Amino acid sequence: MKIKIINPNTTWSMTRTIEQAARKAVSDDVKIEAVSPTMGPVSIESHSDEALAAVGVMDEVSKGEVDGCDGYVLACFGDPGLHAAQELAQEPVVGIAQAAFHVATLVGRSFAIVTTLGRTLGRAQDLVDEYGFTRQCVAYRACEVPVLGLDEHPDAAYTSLLAECRATLEQCDADSIVLGCAGMAGMCERLEDELHVPVIDGVAAAAALVEGLVRIGARTSKRREFANPGAKEMVGLLSGFSRP
Amino acid sequence: MKIKIINPNTTWSMTRTIEQAARKAVSDDVKIEAVSPTMGPVSIESHSDEALAAVGVMDEVSKGEVDGCDGYVLACFGDPGLHAAQELAQEPVVGIAQAAFHVATLVGRSFAIVTTLGRTLGRAQDLVDEYGFTRQCVAYRACEVPVLGLDEHPDAAYTSLLAECRATLEQCDADSIVLGCAGMAGMCERLEDELHVPVIDGVAAAAALVEGLVRIGARTSKRREFANPGAKEMVGLLSGFSRP
Amino acid sequence: MKIKIINPNTTWSMTRTIEQAARKAVSDDVKIEAVSPTMGPVSIESHSDEALAAVGVMDEVSKGEVDGCDGYVLACFGDPGLHAAQELAQEPVVGIAQAAFHVATLVGRSFAIVTTLGRTLGRAQDLVDEYGFTRQCVAYRACEVPVLGLDEHPDAAYTSLLAECRATLEQCDADSIVLGCAGMAGMCERLEDELHVPVIDGVAAAAALVEGLVRIGARTSKRREFANPGAKEMVGLLSGFSRP
Amino acid sequence: MKIKIINPNTTWSMTRTIEQAARKAVSDDVKIEAVSPTMGPVSIESHSDEALAAVGVMDEVSKGEVDGCDGYVLACFGDPGLHAAQELAQEPVVGIAQAAFHVATLVGRSFAIVTTLGRTLGRAQDLVDEYGFTRQCVAYRACEVPVLGLDEHPDAAYTSLLAECRATLEQCDADSIVLGCAGMAGMCERLEDELHVPVIDGVAAAAALVEGLVRIGARTSKRREFANPGAKEMVGLLSGFSRP
Amino acid sequence: MKIKIINPNTTWSMTRTIEQAARKAVSDDVKIEAVSPTMGPVSIESHSDEALAAVGVMDEVSKGEVDGCDGYVLACFGDPGLHAAQELAQEPVVGIAQAAFHVATLVGRSFAIVTTLGRTLGRAQDLVDEYGFTRQCVAYRACEVPVLGLDEHPDAAYTSLLAECRATLEQCDADSIVLGCAGMAGMCERLEDELHVPVIDGVAAAAALVEGLVRIGARTSKRREFANPGAKEMVGLLSGFSRP
Amino acid sequence: MKIKIINPNTTWSMTRTIEQAARKAVSDDVKIEAVSPTMGPVSIESHSDEALAAVGVMDEVSKGEVDGCDGYVLACFGDPGLHAAQELAQEPVVGIAQAAFHVATLVGRSFAIVTTLGRTLGRAQDLVDEYGFTRQCVAYRACEVPVLGLDEHPDAAYTSLLAECRATLEQCDADSIVLGCAGMAGMCERLEDELHVPVIDGVAAAAALVEGLVRIGARTSKRREFANPGAKEMVGLLSGFSRP
Structure with missing residues (x-):
């Protein structure tokens, strides 16, 4: 089984951290392949960043389909491009916000989100509501450390994050x-x-969820909304995304 | 007052239809400028198309800010890129799904959506729920005419659409x-x-809503989520979207 | 285009303030006519006041229909008599609580209500929920200044209101x-x-919303609930409201 | 214990039917007093009728307070004037829609409403949602018999009602x-x-619910929203409702 | 009329307190019979206790059916075994959490729960949500006095409870x-x-609610979910609960 | 890793079917142990059956804790005793209704439940709502085959089930x-x-979910609601469940 982990931002040092976390979470017989797209933002901290990151996610999923991947993880908490990825892939795709909420509701009644910048909490709220966890998410908090700050000043970031978790x-x-x-x-x-x-x-x-889904043969329903999108011409800068 | 109407797909004949509808909806002293982006899908009929269309929307909003537009309409029913556009613009931005729901709930208790392809109804449902109109939207219907079919075979499309409305x-x-x-x-x-x-x-x-918002000086709150996103480097194909 | 602004209370000094605010919000070619009913409470600060004010609202809407008004604003935050008015008028009717919530959700994710007396917040909550904005309204606050205090002691009222807004x-x-x-x-x-x-x-x-609705020809649906109510005899004090 | 049953419409033959139903529902030591107001609609079949009926309800509750009633029933399915009545009375007030929903959810998971005219179902939906029974009310149905038709042509009305119940x-x-x-x-x-x-x-x-509330001493909370409304001047036709 | 009050825990001193409260709440012609089951926990303070208490509740309801009881009260705030009891009884069954929420919403817009141990508030929240009172319940509080502490140290318990109510x-x-x-x-x-x-x-x-339901002949719907469960063999320790 | 699968009914032939399904769903290094309790109903088709089955579930979880199990599956669609089991176990416990809903929402927007007897759909609805999937569950259906009919007449049962799925x-x-x-x-x-x-x-x-939870070290939160319940005396038939 090969699971492709797509870090939607283009900072490869973060991709390496993500790869290690994913590898620890799966069985020994699962191959983890972690990548960043060739295009898009170096970190994702706004709706604009999310929108641009989704393009690279789509690109990596399309490549993964050619490579025969068995499942995909989108490793940004805004789950950018998740629905598009579900259309493009035959195999399961799970976003990390989605996955975290599912696990949190399997181990307790309620959870609190503690994130980087407060401005991204609107997106978190939209995802919580869309996935069905409105009642279970009881706090939305931010430590106000920028995403790249986690990578560049890990000790200071950890201190801020721990303090925010405690306060929460x-x-x-x-x-x-x-x-x-x-x-x-x-x-x-x-x-x-x-x-x-x-x-x-x-x-x-x-x-862990993608491994489980693959093991039980649970793939995205292709009945209607997530059926492979048909042929479509794209123009200009995005013409490479045309679907023949 | 100048309102920029962005048709997120790149089919200019449709942009012209949209322009006419917008012009009729506003006061004589409002200038309407309708455009399609230079990049993206020729029609929008899937999550993948939506994600790619959002890029062109952002591009056109950024240009509009330089041009001194007073407000923006995103003229695709999936409201692609709306939140990103709200970050990038100082002035109000309204999506047509959003606007239609607001107007529908001002003229009655309940409404039904009748759209082109059934596969897009998932997106419609997400928007209805996000905007708060879950209770008011009582039916999600599709006439299964593709978007460009409206333009290319208007009579047949009209017949199908009317029949679906009647059945609804x-x-x-x-x-x-x-x-x-x-x-x-x-x-x-x-x-x-x-x-x-x-x-x-x-x-x-x-x-009509954007004209009203401009007239009463109601602009997107820049308090937190929709504040202008800061500097950010984008790489590869999307490097032109870097924010200095 | 003639829009009738009905201040449901009978304090005409307040009606004048309201008229000015409305006039600034519309195009030059819109005529604003602001009135108070000939009957009812001098200010509206309880469910009892709301119920009595609705009678005067109905009276003014009925007169407006004879006068050929193109739309109506109900200028009390409890939107008293809104549904009755929608039955009686062929043209759009919008309440100011309703309108404020719609505009607030077009310019941001969330809003807070800051009102006069705390005892009226139950009504505000009912309206928020009925109109669909439960998720978006994140705070219900009161500065505990009576309605007529706004008119009689504007400086003190402003100070209290500003302080409450800041705290919120x-x-x-x-x-x-x-x-x-x-x-x-x-x-x-x-x-x-x-x-x-x-x-x-x-x-x-x-x-602004009523002007927009009129411009795009959006009138209250007469399909069922808001169809003109048929003939009905009223007795006693209210016999003048009989519908022949 | 004396319970006042207020039939908000002014058709006394209906008030007699209501009185009998109420009398059967309470203990022998409970006195039932059933009245129609001196003012308002002969039947209630629209939002306009509801609004006008609320005035008579308020009048009868105020008289009941002078008479020393121990509780009130508002016997119209739109619960017109309920919140105003709760302000004016020291003792419990229950509407019949409210009561029916409470009893229905004590004897099963779900219920269906079968009413007279379909145009009143919007009001029913607002009440269901406000009281908290959105999930439990699974159907809104109408037999399209006018209210007075129940009184004037009881056999035909019964036949229609039974048929609608069966279909439901x-x-x-x-x-x-x-x-x-x-x-x-x-x-x-x-x-x-x-x-x-x-x-x-x-x-x-x-x-039955009012009897129970009185027996356990459960009265409307006067903490805030339902506190007795203070002094207020009413003008014109409604000046008799001024509160000194 | 005979109402059986089942205290789901096995502490009879508490059962006596409960009996007195019930007796005061009903008409003189109602006979109150209060019991504890012969099996189960001495107090109910966890999901595990609830699950075990439900067995004794079922046993007492089954005995009550043989005895010809007219209705049942389940006198533990977790309403343990309520749905099972509704299946087993022909007559109405009401839990005390359920009843308290119904009464609270008849006397005001909102209520707060103040309970014994905080760990039981999850169960309270599940009940509030299931019964439909999510919006009305605005606070979940605990005074952290164990259930038997109410019985054994009533003065200290009262002081803690009063303080928690005031803070709430x-x-x-x-x-x-x-x-x-x-x-x-x-x-x-x-x-x-x-x-x-x-x-x-x-x-x-x-x-009070059960007396009312009995008086108006409102019994649990036997249409589907709460129909008497058919024959079923139980094995081992629970073989006495087999249904022939 | 050892996962204990508890079939809450006492029909061991069904337990064997369940064991096979579980074994196929996990990695080779996971040991599956499937059991039925020593007490309780031979099949679970009502609230009464659920309540009695919960006792046996608790018994098996307690034994599993002594045996050093790493996680638990409750293999009845009503998830009987889930919250009690979460209190008693240090390790994760997942019910099969819960698990199925989580997986369904990872592979599509919406799902339909097709079950055995229609009378159990009320329980299914309570679980859907409690877990947060109200919006995603779009149909509740039953093929009206009793639980043991699946085991005893598998071909006829399959035919009925397939027909109901198709109709759904x-x-x-x-x-x-x-x-x-x-x-x-x-x-x-x-x-x-x-x-x-x-x-x-x-x-x-x-x-599959339990394997994933164990692999990432996600265990039930013991912060409050699901903390191990303290000492408690049980009397009578259930005295063996006393907690010292």
Whole structure:
């Protein structure tokens, strides 16, 4: 089984962190392939970044289909391009926000999201609501560390993140913490050790879910909405995305 | 006052239809400028098409800001790139699905959506739910005419659309019909004459709403989520979208 | 185009303030006619006041239909008599709470209501929920200034209102403030200048929306619920409201 | 214990039917006093009728407070003026739609409403949603018999009502039927005998609930929203409703 | 009329308190019979306790059917075994959480739950949501007194409970307080005297509701879900629960 | 890794079917141990059966904790005793309804449940709502084959089930089918081959999810609601469940 992990931003050092988290989350017989797209934002911190990142995600999924991948993880907490990816792939695709919410609701009644920048919490709320977890998500929090700050100043970032998690748990009854950025994957274990509640990294969650889906043969329904999109001409800069 | 109407697909004949519908919807002192992006899909009929169309929308909004536009309409029923556009523009941006739902709920308790292809109804449902109109939207219907079919075979398309609208009204108590594609703008009046309920074209609705928002000085809140996104490097094919 | 603005309370000084706010919100070719009913409460601060005010609203809408008005604004934040008015009028009717919520959700994800007396917030909540904006309204606040206090002691009222708005923004992430009383219309611009987020006055919002609806020919659906009510005898004090 | 049953319409023959239904629903030591207001519509079949009926309801509740009533039933399925009545009375007030929904959800998971005219179902839906029973109400149906038709042509009306109830049960899984008009009170038992599911008459339901509330001393909270409204001047036709 | 009050825990001193509260809540011609099961937990403070208590509840309902009871109250705030009891009984069954929520929403817009141990609030939330009162329940609070502490140290327990109620009312706008344990029944009146808002004891509420349901002949629908379960063999320890 | 599969009914032939489905769903290095409790119903088809089955589930989970199991699957579609099991186990516990809904929402927007007896659909609805999938579950269907009929007359049962699935897909737009009984596990693959949409067996889904949870170290939060319940005395028949 080969699972492709797509880090939708183009910062490969983060892709490496993500790869390690995914590898630990799956059985020994699963091959993990982690990539960044060849195009798009170096980090994703706004709706504009999300929209541009989705293009690269589509590109990587299309390549993965040629390569015979068995499933895909989209490793950005905004799940950019998820629905498009589900159309393009025959095999299951799971976003890390989606995966983290599913796991959180399997281990408790309620969870709190702790993310990087507060401005991205609107997107998190849209995803929570779309996936059905409105009632279970009891807090939306941000430590206000930029995404690349996790990579560049990991100690300071960890300190801020831990403080925000602690404050969150003091102020609400969440059963668990969902980390709101793929770049936090490497900090998950330490946080859990200090906080004594489940701390959920979406990268590990998504990799484990995709392995499970593949093992039971659960693939995206092609009945209607997620059927492969038909032929379509694209023009200008995006003409390479034309579907013959 | 200058309102820029962005048809997210690249089929200019459709852009002309849209322009006419918008012009009729506003006061004489409002200037309407209707464009298609230089890049992207010739029609939008899937999540993949939506994702690619969002890029062109962002490009046109950015140009509009330089040109001093006072407001923007996104004239595709999936409202592609709406949140990104709200970040990039200082002035109000309204999508035609959004506008149509707002108008429908001002003229009745309930509405039904009648669109082109059934596979796009998932996106419509996500928008209805996100905007808050879950309870008011009582039917999701499709006449299964492709988007470009509206342009190329208007008579056959009209016949199919009318039949689907009639069936919808017979099978549910909707107070009004919301047309699910900008390409149906030119058929709205005829449909209303035959159906004897309000038939709402999102293009006209959005143009009228943007004029109103501009007149009362209501602009997108820049407090947090929709603040202008900061500097960001984009790589590869999308490097032209880097924000300095 | 003639839009009738009905201030459901019988305090004409407030009606004049409302008229000015409405006039600024519409195109030059729109005629604004602002009135108070000949019957009912001098201010509206309870469910009892709302119920009595609805009678006068119905009376003014019926007169407006004879006069050939093109649309109506109900300028009290409880939208008293809105559904009755929609039955009685052929042309669009918009309440200012309704209008303010619609505009608030076009300029941001979330809004907070700041009103006069806390006891009226139950009504505000019912309207938010009925119109579909449960998720978007993130705070219900009151400055505890009575309605006529806005008119009689405007400076003290403004100070209290500003303080409540500031406290609201500090304590929640609302993208905008919705003012919860027509009598606050004249304070909107100053508040926005000080608060740096959109502050929405329902009077301006409603006037602009009604102009838009009229321009695109969107009238209340007469399919079922809002069809003109048939003949009906009324007895006693209300016999003048009999419908022949 | 004295419970006042207010039939919000002014047709006293219907008030007598309602009185009988209420009397059967309470203990022997409860005194039932059934009245129609001195003003308002002869039957209630539209939002306009509801709004006018609320005035008479308020009048009768105010008189009841002077008379020392222990509780009130509002015997029209639109619960007109309920919130105003809760402000004006120290003692509990229950509407028959409200009561019917409460009883229906105590005897099963789901219920269907079968009412007189389809145009009143919008009001029913608003009440269902406001009271919290959105999930439990699985069908909204009308037999299209006018309210006074129940009184004037009871046999024909019964036949239509029974047919509509049967069709409802065939087409959905409702555990019970809620009758959507006080004028149907006298038909409840026969319908239940024929349909073999609980058929709930709101008049009996409300009378029983009010008796229970009085017995356990449960009165409307006067903490905030339903506190007695303060002094207020009313003008014109409604000056008699001024509160000193 | 004979109403059987089942205290699902096996502490008979608590059963006596519950009996007194129920007796005060009904008419003189109603006979109250209060029991504890012969099996199960001495107090109910976890999901595990709830699950075990449900068995004894079923046993007592089955005995009650043989004895010709007219209705049942389940006097534990988790309503353990309610749906099973509704299947087994021909006559109405009401849980005290259910009853308290119904009464609270008849006397105000909103309520707060104040219970014993915080760990039981998850169950309370599930019940609130299932019964339809999500919007109305605005606070979930616990005084952290164990259930048997109410019985063994009533003064200390009362002090803690009163303090928690006061804090709750200061921190939210609840119209009333719902007591979250049958063991608090004896403290209800004193609390109401001190707090000046309705304080609702589910035991009294349920007894009054069952009397009302019996009086109007409202019995559990046997149409589908709550039909008497057919024959079934049980094995091992539970073989006595086999249904022939 | 050892996963214990608890079939809450006491029919061991069904337990064997379940065991096979679970074994296929996990990696080779996972040990599957499938059991039925020593007590309880031979099949689960009512709320009463569910309540009694929960006792045996608790017993088996407690034994599993002594045996050092790494995770648990509750293999009955009503997820009986799930919350109690989560309290008693340190390791993850997943119910098959829960698992099936999670998997269905990972492979499509919407799903339909097709179960055995219609009377169990109320329980299914409660679970769907509690877990957050109200919007995604678009149909509740039953083939009216009793649970043991799946085991005793598999060919006839399959024919009925297939027909009901086909009718469901014709009448709604569900992206996938969720099978509503563990006893259908052996029919899943054949159904999927004939229906051309994902058909989800909760046993396989739950086994795969538990393996994933164990692999990423995600255990039930012990923060509050699901903390191990403290000491408690049980009396009578259930005294063996006392917690020292």
